Amino acid sequence: MPSQPRNRVGEIYGRLTVVRASGRRTKSGNAFWWCRCSCGREREVPGDKLSKNTARKKPVITACLVCSRELQVEGVCAKNDREERQRRDNAERQREALKGQVPDSWLRLPLTDAHARELGQVLFFRGSCCLRGHLAPYRINGGCLACAGQKPSAHTTLRPNNTSSAERRS
Ligand SMILES: [Zn+2]
Ligand SMILES: [Zn+2]
Incomplete structure (x- = not known):
């Protein structure tokens, strides 16, 4: 059983605000979170892609699909x-x-x-x-x-x- 993930609801990553947990897990056991973009769209994002550390090499997600493309x-x-x-x-x-x-x-x-x-x-x-x-x-x-x-x-x-x-x- 994967451990209970840290509750991220209310946290802000770029244009995204975490609004609720998703039941999905990544293969490595990371929880997915539903996030609302500043444009109003929602996107389901795995927790390991939500980071405020912009210096790290791994790609992070900071906006919905549409805004990311922009x-x-x-x-x-x-x-x-x-x-x-x-x-x-x-x-x-x-x-x-x-x-x-x-x-x-x-x-x-x-x-x-x-x-x-x-x-x-x-x-x-x-x-x-x-x-x-x-x-x-x-x-x-x-x-x-x-x-x-x-x-x-x-x-x-x-x-x-x-x-x-x-x-x-x-
Ligand atoms: Zn957006
Ligand atoms: Zn010439």
């Missing part, structure tokens, strides 16, 4: 935002180093694909070379303008001043 989506968005900010920071740094070596108009372009979309523009300039070694603005969905034959690469003017030889090995 929280997961928010998590992905936050990660994408972080990565996009990183890309823009990098682009800004690279462009800073290119001042005077590429047309000023390029340095006024949006920083990334997503930045261009945000501003309703079609061109952006990250200050980095395309796979074929051109230094030129990009068109959203279209790639490097030098590859497309629409703009000359800035490489010829850039080369003498460019101290980074790493990308030039080919």
Whole structure:
């Protein structure tokens, strides 16, 4: 017989409030608890998934199924935002180093694909070379303008001043 579980009714875990015990047990004998989410839905959660220790490795449940899914989506968005900010920071740094070596108009372009979309523009300039070694603005969905034959690469003017030889090995 599994031991009587600690009464968790009234305890709060994230958006969930434990409302009553469930008769179910997990294979290892943990009791399930019915919890009400802040959105009003209920979810049956095994006791070992209810924890306030957010540092632990084991996954915890802190919301109903619907809200959990939403929280997961928010998590992905936050990660994408972080990565996009990183890309823009990098682009800004690279462009800073290119001042005077590429047309000023390029340095006024949006920083990334997503930045261009945000501003309703079609061109952006990250200050980095395309796979074929051109230094030129990009068109959203279209790639490097030098590859497309629409703009000359800035490489010829850039080369003498460019101290980074790493990308030039080919
Ligand atoms: Zn919910
Ligand atoms: Zn190119």
